[in-house]
Amino acid sequence: KQEVTQIPAALSVPEGENLVLNCSFTDSAIYNLQWFRQDPGKGLTSLLLIQSSQREQTSGRLNASLDKSSGRSTLYIAASQPGDSATYLCAVGRETSGSRLTFGEGTQLTVNP
Amino acid sequence: ETGVTQSPTHLIKTRGQQVTLRCSSQSGHNTVSWYQQALGQGPQFIFQYYREEENGRGNFPPRFSGLQFPNYSSELNVNALELDDSALYLCASSLHSHPRTGELFFGEGSRLTVL
Numbered sequence: 001k002q003e004v005t006q007i008p009a010a011l012s013v014p015e016g017e018n019l020v021l022n023c024s025f026t027d028s029a030i031y032n033l034q035w036f037r038q039d040p041g042k043g044l045t046s047l048l049l050i051q052s053s054q055r056e057q058t059s060g061r062l063n064a065s066l067d068k069s070s071g072r073s074t075l076y077i078a079a080s081q082p083g084d085s086a087t088y089l090c091a092v093g094r095e096t097s098g099s100r101l102t103f104g105e106g107t108q109l110t111v112n113p
Numbered sequence: 114e115t116g117v118t119q120s121p122t123h124l125i126k127t128r129g130q131q132v133t134l135r136c137s138s139q140s141g142h143n144t145v146s147w148y149q150q151a152l153g154q155g156p157q158f159i160f161q162y163y164r165e166e167e168n169g170r171g172n173f174p175p176r177f178s179g180l181q182f183p184n185y186s187s188e189l190n191v192n193a194l195e196l197d198d199s200a201l202y203l204c205a206s207s208l209h210s211h212p213r214t215g216e217l218f219f220g221e222g223s224r225l226t227v228l
Contacts, residue, residue, distance in 0.1 A: 032216075041224070043220050043221040045219075046219070049216045099144050099145075099146035099161040101148075101158065102158070106155055
């Protein structure tokens, strides 16, 4: 059974700081890994999708890496802003499982002005 | 904007009642999946629909059922509501070329409170 763990559970940083969110998974037989952002009481916004054959993806100030063999992914946020405050969720998918994603419990990020 | 729309956004029910939640998938997406997110937890997979048939199910009892329509929209039905069913229910759509799957796009969710 796939298990996804995100560390830390909560993080508070001053504006402008670069930060790293961590995600680990127990079964390396994944098809893809997706990072999402969730604002309080809202749905999920897709940030980055990494296919299992890829090592990283970048979008603006965000960079996600994937090391499938070690079961790890990191989300790097550069020059953090108060608007980045949200919960960040990591989810992994298996090729044979269609749209079934296994999620971590998220990292709650607060960026202080 | 994801293009996935869900209704209603909020609703309150009592134990034992039944509820139907609705989802319109993003244009061109043929696969819909449903997730339950309890407060402070990550979303849990309920099931997915592809070509109007259930195509994968998580660890949820049969009182959770669904439908997918020819236009790819979908419904989630929950019978005999229990207090623990209180959660945010999320719908996601994707373009699914079986067996591979692509990026999932989520709606804003339906917040269900069971009293």
